[in-house]
Amino acid sequence: MSDILLGIKVDENTVCRKRLEIYRRTIERSPRINNGKITSLSPLDLKLIFDLYDEIFFNHWFNKKCSSRIEFSISKRMTRSAGMVKCSINKRSGEKNFILQIGVNFFFNYDELESEKNVCGIKTGDSLEGLLLVFEHEICHIIEFISYGKSSCRGKRYKTIARNLFSHVSSYHQLPTYRQIAGTKHGVSVGDCVVFHHRGRQKTGFVNAINKRATVMVRHEEGQYIDSKNNRYVKFYVPLGILEKA
Structure with missing residues (x-):
């Protein structure tokens, strides 16, 4: 025992x-x-x-x-x-x-x-x-x-x-935690409106989650993710270092 x-x-x-x-x-x-x-x-x-x-x-x-x-x-x-x-x-x-x-x-x-x-x-x-x-x-x-x-x-x-x-x-x-690192070193928190570049084009969205990368939701009329107000979004996984607050 x-x-x-x-x-x-x-x-x-x-x-x-x-x-x-x-x-x-x-x-x-x-x-x-x-x-x-x-x-x-x-x-x-x-x-x-x-x-x-x-x-x-x-x-x-x-x-x-x-x-x-x-x-x-x-x-x-x-x-x-x-x-x-x-x-x-x-x-x-x-x-x-x-x-x-x-x-x-x-x-x-x-x-x-x-x-x-x-x-x-x-x-x-x-x-x-x-x-x-x-x-x-x-x-x-x-x-x-x-x-x-x-x-x-x-x-x-x-x-x-x-x-x-x-x-x-x-x-x-x-x-x-990744959230603490993102906030302290990059000034980014969940809920922030951010800007980043993807394939040469600027995207604007909000931070939905932070792990090794940030999950950013970007409004798009054909997006597969829908919020309670029927807004549609595309999800991007973005390195923290390339995010800027909008």
Whole structure:
């Protein structure tokens, strides 16, 4: 049973020491992570980091005693959460299996803004530190899922687990989002009226969404997108650097 994990309480100094050891070994063993700045990441790196946490914090409990299967994946589509755990339950056996997914763009874009970047209430110095803290957050979800069949980082129980294991004081991160980068570096926000050039012609529209590029809706009588006033639009995906406010 996972009761042994729920009973663990690690003091803050020990947490910092163990986290630093994982940081050091990740750089030492990963062929893609050579320093604290993450420029490439694969599911194999996530597996490496998880195994290090299992060894250093949990004495190989997941490897030796946990019956659940844990898989790892990378997402470039995650725009709000830097990490996510998906739990599936076998209806016959009741066994819980997990996918731990990481939104890589949060870490690739870590240095895009110079603001302070706290993760789980802890100040980070580089993107690898941020990744480790997000990883800890997701590990707490897995532990709560295994123990209770559901998990919510808004709940008191989850917050107690995260605080006891990793000294987390918050369930949120302040890693740069594409919206924040667009607003700070390009002065563009959702809803803004903007101008850009497409195939040599100037287009005017409004910003409907911001991810790696801006989604801009341009009025056109033959457009396939229709608003509540029956105005028709054509959708364009536009690099942020070529947008100008109208």
